[in-house]
Amino acid sequence: MQTKHFNNQNEDIKAAAELLRAGEVVAFPTETVYGLGADATNEEAVKKVFAAKGRPADNPLIMTVGDEEQIEPFVMVTNQARKLMADFWPGSLTMILPIKEGMVSMLVTGGLQTAAIRMPKNEPTRELIRQAGFPIVGPSANTSGKPSPTTAAHVKHDMAGKIAGILDDGPTQIGVESTVIDLTASVPTILRTGAVTEEELSRSLGQTVVDGTSKKALAADQTPKAPGMKYRHYAPDKDVLVFDPLDWFDLQEKLGPADAVMADEALLSELKNKEQPSWSLGESLEQASENLFAGLRYFDDDKTVDTIYVQSMPEIGLGKAYNNRLAKASGGRLFQGPASE
Structure with a gap:
C-alpha cells in the first residue's frame, strides 16, 4: 500500500x-x-x-x-x-x-x-x-x-x-x-x-x-480501561536508564562511546566529553516533554548507540507525565550513582 x-x-x-x-x-x-x-x-x-x-x-x-x-x-x-x-x-x-x-x-x-x-x-x-x-x-x-x-x-x-x-x-x-x-x-x-x-x-x-497511576500492573486476564495501563509502552529497542541530575558527574565518569545521554541544556553545557552522543531536552519541563520521544527514537535508530541515559525531571505538573513515560520506556531501570544510593 x-x-x-x-x-x-x-x-x-x-x-x-x-x-x-x-x-x-x-x-x-x-x-x-x-x-x-x-x-x-x-x-x-x-x-x-x-x-x-x-x-x-x-x-x-x-x-x-x-x-x-x-x-x-x-x-x-x-x-x-x-x-x-x-x-x-x-x-x-x-x-x-x-x-x-x-x-x-x-x-x-x-x-x-x-x-x-x-x-x-x-x-x-x-x-x-x-x-x-x-x-x-x-x-x-x-x-x-x-x-x-x-x-x-x-x-x-x-x-x-x-x-x-x-x-x-x-x-x-x-x-x-x-x-x-x-x-x-x-x-x-x-x-x-x-x-x-x-x-x-x-x-x-x-x-x-x-x-490511580501508581496502582500495581493489571493481571493478564484483566482489561485496561485506558491505553498505557497494561502493556509495555514507549520503549525503544535500546537499553534505557534514568538518571537523577544529582548523579550527573558520576554518570559522566561511566559513559562510553556506545552510550548516549539525553539531558537539559544546563547539564549538557557541563558535558566533559563534547564528542559524547547527546540530545537536548531543552530548558523547561514543557520542552523536555516535547523532546523526549523524539530523542528516544533518534538514538534507537543510531547503530553506534547501545544504551540511552535519560534525565528525570521534578515530579511537579507536566514533570509527572514526563517521568511516567520515561519510567515505562526504561522498564523502571535507574542509574545508581553515589548521590542516589
Missing part, C-alpha cells in the same frame, strides 16, 4: 477525510502526539488500526471527535464530563464515560461498557473529523510498545506501507499523550498522566481527584 502524504490545507484535508470514509486508516496530528485514525463506527476499519500497530485486542482505543455534538450518540455525558469539557476541551484531556447500549463497538472499548473520548486542540484534525462525519479511533501512530511519534516523519518510519495516509501539521507541541480521567469510578481517577494535572482537574470538578 502506498501511504499518501497530506499537508494541512483544505484540499488535502478533504482528500484525507475521503480515505477515512472509504474505511482506510489515516494518521493525524494533535497537540500531544500523532494518532492513527479510522472510522470508530466501522469495525473493519478499526481492525486495520490494530493490524497496523500490532496492538493487543484488549487494549481499548480512544474515540477522537471534532466537536462535542459528535459524542452524544455514543456515550452518556455526565455533569462532571460537561464541567471538564468546558474547562479543557479542545485539549489534551481524555474522559472515560459509560457507553450507550449497543452504540460503540467492543473492538473500540476492549470489551468494556466504557469508552475513552477526546477532542484535541489541533484544528486541521478537528476539521478532518468533521468532514469525515464520524468519530475516529485515535491511538498513537507508532508500532505498539515503541516511543510515540511527535512528527509526521516518525509516523512514516513506523507506518509507511501499512496505512493509507498521513496528515502532516509539523511537530507536536506537548509531546506526551493526553491525561486520561475515569469518570465512571466512584471517585474521578486519573489513569494516565498528561498536561492536564491532578490539581487542575480537582479545581474544575470542585472535588478531590485520585491519581
